[in-house]
Structure formats: structure tokens, C-alpha cells
Amino acid sequence: MKRCVDEDLQGAEFRECNLNNARLIGVMMQDAVIEGLVSNLFVNGVEVMVYVEAELDRRYPVRRLLRSDDLSELRRGWSQLRTDWAATVARLRQSPGIEHRSVNEEWSAVQTLRHLVFVHDSWFRRCCLGSTELFTPMGLGIECVPGRQAQGLDPSADPTLEEVLAIRDEQAVELERWLDALTPEQLQEPAPIPDNDMWPPYARGRSVRQCLGTVLGEEFEHHRYCVRDLDLIDRSVAG
Numbered sequence: 001m002k003r004c005v006d007e008d009l010q011g012a013e014f015r016e017c018n019l020n021n022a023r024l025i026g027v028m029m030q031d032a033v034i035e036g037l038v039s040n041l042f043v044n045g046v047e048v049m050v051y052v053e054a055e056l057d058r059r060y061p062v063r064r065l066l067r068s069d070d071l072s073e074l075r076r077g078w079s080q081l082r083t084d085w086a087a088t089v090a091r092l093r094q095s096p097g098i099e100h101r102s103v104n105e106e107w108s109a110v111q112t113l114r115h116l117v118f119v120h121d122s123w124f125r126r127c128c129l130g131s132t133e134l135f136t137p138m139g140l141g142i143e144c145v146p147g148r149q150a151q152g153l154d155p156s157a158d159p160t161l162e163e164v165l166a167i168r169d170e171q172a173v174e175l176e177r178w179l180d181a182l183t184p185e186q187l188q189e190p191a192p193i194p195d196n197d198m199w200p201p202y203a204r205g206r207s208v209r210q211c212l213g214t215v216l217g218e219e220f221e222h223h224r225y226c227v228r229d230l231d232l233i234d235r236s237v238a239g
Contacts, residue, residue: 015105016143035225060224066216069209071187074216075179081219082172088227092161099161103232107140112226113164114140118153119218120171122199127211129178130192135199136167145199175215187212 041049057063062084065077092099092109099109107115118139125131134152135141138159141148149155191211193204203211 060220062220066213066220069184069187071179071182071184074212077216078176078179081216081223084223085219088223088230089165091230098230098233101233103229103236106225106229109226109230110159110161110164111140112222113161113168114138114157114159115142116219116222117164117167117171119215120175121152123203123211123214123218124171124175126198127191127193127200127203127206128208128215130194132194132196132198138164138167141199147197151198 038052039049040047041052062077062080065073065080068074068077088109102108102111117136118141121131121135121139122141125133137152137154138157139153141151141153145151145153187207187209189208191203191206191208193206193211203214
């Protein structure tokens with residue numbers, strides 16, 4: 001177990017780190033930012049995530065729809081995500097070039113959209129539809145995805161915003177048609193994941209609902225991150 005005692009970590013950044021069961025004792029933590037999959041977080045003896053989740057639900061009511069097992073609510077949630085993304089795409093088109101800008105070493109808007117192309121191919125087509133096809137070349141996988149080229153991804157891809165959006169629109173139509181035809185029974189069935197080495201290997205044993213939940217969750221969270229970064233860019237320009 002790594003132990004840090006009397007360390008000055010001011011300004012430190014922990015990216016893609018596993019901090020499960022970490023204990024921070026007697027620390028100073030002012031103006032800190034935590035973004036990620038956080039649960040069962042205790043601050044001074046108080047489990048705070050129930051408050052965080054309630055506030056996120058207040059700010060983003062679509063989250064409740066995305067967690068639902070009711071198909072009508074899931075469809076409404078998906079429709080809202082598409083509406084939110086459409087507004088953000090319109091914002092990008094108003095400022096040509098901004099789609100390639102990044103802040104704090106995060107993905108640019110185009111990279112974020114490319115990642116969602118990959119999420120659709122992997123978590124929806126492969127896990128919900130049982131597809132064995134290679135992934136869309138312009139898709140952008142995270143660093144820990146092994147054998148990305150063997151799975152169809154092109155590391156040299158540099159698509160324009162409009163090229164990415166064309167693929168995104170095709171994928172959105174595919175998901176929407178599937179969701180419209182889905183039954184409650186099918187939603188709860190085991191995911192028909194092919195027996196191969198394509199991403200994500202750890203999805204086996206999950207239900208269709210769980211895999212769909214990953215798709216919808218990624219759509220929501222990455223839209224939130226994209227808007228956050230666009231706001232930061234706008235503020236830097238205004239300042």
C-alpha cells in the first residue's frame with residue numbers, strides 16, 4: 001500500500017488512478033476538484049455522495065430518466081440527450097475551430113464525440129446487439145483499451161467535426177430504432193456479447209439494461225464535460 005506522510009501535494013493531479021479504499025487523514029483540501037466514479041465517500045465522518053447525487057439530479061433532471069427501468073422514460077431520456085447535444089453542436093458551429101481546442105489536457109469537443117462513436121460501437125453494437133464487426137476507424141478509445149488497431153480503430157484518424165457528426169447521426173438513428181422496438185423483457189435479458197477479445201472484456205455477465213446504462217451514462221457525462229470545457233474556453237477569451 002502506498003503511503004504519503006507529510007507530503008506537499010499542492011497542485012498535484014491524479015488522472016485515471018485507482019483510489020479505492022484510499023484514506024486521507026489530517027489533510028488540508030481547499031479548492032480541490034474531484035471528477036469521476038465516486039461512491040461511499042466520507043468527509044469528516046459524513047457520507048456525502050447522497051447529497052452530491054441529489055444536487056446533480058436537481059441540476060440535470062435527465063439523470064433520473066437515464067436510471068429508470070421504464071422504457072418510456074429511457075426513450076425520453078435518450079431524446080433529451082440528443083436535444084442537449086444538438087444545442088452544443090450548434091454552439092460549436094458558431095465558433096469554427098473551437099471544436100479542436102482543449103483545456104486542462106482534457107479531450108477537445110471533436111475528440112469527445114469520437115470517443116462516443118467508440119462507446120456506441122463497443123457498448124451498444126457489441127454488447128446490446130451482439131455485433132462482431134470491427135469498430136468505426138475514427139472512434140477514439142481510452143488508453144487502456146488494448147489492440148485498438150486490431151479492433152478497427154485508426155490512431156492516425158483526424159476527422160472534421162462534420163465527418164464525426166455524420167457518423168454520430170447514423171448511430172443515433174440505429175439506437176433510437178432499437179430502443180423503440182425493445183420490450184421490457186428484452187431490456188432485462190443477459191447482454192448478447194460475442195465470445196471474442198474485443199472491448200469491453202469485462203462486460204460479460206451484464207444485462208442489456210446495464211450495457212445500455214453505460215451508453216447513456218457516457219453520453220450524459222461527456223456532454224457535461226464538453227459544456228464545462230467550452231464554458232472555460234469562453235471565459236478565457238472574454239477575460
